[in-house]
Amino acid sequence: MIFSEILIRWYSNNKRALPWRQTKAPYYIWLSEIILQQTQIKQGLPYYTSFTEKFPSVFDLAKADEEEVLKLWQGLGYYSRARNLHATAKYIAEELKGKFPNNYKGLLKLKGIGDYTASAIASICFDEAAAVVDGNVYRVLSRYFGIDTPINSSKGAKEFKALAQELIDKKNPADFNQAIMEFGAMQCKPQNPDCNICPYNKGCIAFNKKTINNLPVKIKSAKAKKKYFNFLVFISEEGKTVLEKREGKGIWQNLYQFPLIETNKNIDDHTLMKQIKEHDLIKGMPFELSLYNKDVVVHKLSHQHLYTKFWVVNVNKLLVEGIPTNQIHNYAVPILIGNFIEAFNF
DNA sequence: AATCCGGGGCC
DNA sequence: GGCCCAGGATT
Structure with missing residues (x-):
């Protein structure tokens, strides 16, 4: 046959x-x-x-x-x-x-x-x-x-x-x-x-x-690069947070995420704290900062491993419009963000 | 020709 | 940790 x-x-x-x-x-x-x-x-x-x-x-x-x-x-x-x-x-x-x-x-x-x-x-x-x-x-x-x-x-x-x-x-x-x-x-x-x-x-x-x-034979691909993601989860007294749309090239194009501080090397909390203080969204304003995940979340993509921390930033008022936290489920987000949103339960 | 682009499931 | 998946677009 x-x-x-x-x-x-x-x-x-x-x-x-x-x-x-x-x-x-x-x-x-x-x-x-x-x-x-x-x-x-x-x-x-x-x-x-x-x-x-x-x-x-x-x-x-x-x-x-x-x-x-x-x-x-x-x-x-x-x-x-x-x-x-x-x-x-x-x-x-x-x-x-x-x-x-x-x-x-x-x-x-x-x-x-x-x-x-x-x-x-x-x-x-x-x-x-x-x-x-x-x-x-x-x-x-x-x-x-x-x-x-x-x-x-x-x-x-x-x-x-x-x-x-x-x-x-x-x-x-x-x-x-x-x-x-x-x-x-x-x-x-x-x-x-x-x-x-x-x-x-x-x-x-x-x-x-x-x-x-x-079999089959396959040429090995390059190892994934490590990246360090620090997301800023702003929460204002009127119950709003901030999501940003990812533009341009790279991963997650046109999806939404919390404001992100991205680096190729791990940065210590002190250095990060200085950057958060100077962040455009809260510059010069009082805020309270707490790390949500004690253990770093490792999110693995084909070519990148993302070592991720979520920082909750409580503020009186936001310097941008923001979105009500009860509308956050309407936005398309990468699963890394989606898992946080579900666990945090706003 | 090489690299980038996700997330889940398996070992 | 590495590999695979009813691949395609970009560089």
């Missing part, structure tokens, strides 16, 4: 019932694919549900404010996905009368859609034989064919894309693409795959050479 036949048979027997598998509507497939980029199904599923409930059509999503979209995306990470999602929804609704491009090439031009997502939508919605290559596909193919080209090199990307494109079932690209990803997620897992019950174990090079645990 050829590669794709084994795969699609396995898929028909083992696939999970997932909401986006009940439709071929491009809006829902697109939404699911953006949510699932670099995200496990278990984590993304509740977000897919809330997005489809709040925005049943691309027009509903297009009509929303970006702040509303980011708020619903809160906690899922990689927030550029949400900003691009909203921008593309507006483009589809306003320029294309709600109709998505119906092929790989057209889909690829949209914001937030790259090679993987264009292939996924084109195959699932329009039966175009465009092979997807995601983390699952890299793992399945590198093991079955015993390929040790690093998957995160440009050579590897080309090599695996070409191989997947050779293997894809041109009569049934939709099932083939979803099958190989599901197979990678459930059977050909990163750790401890049960190769004894695998339908490919006779022909799998890695299994027969006992190199399953060495």
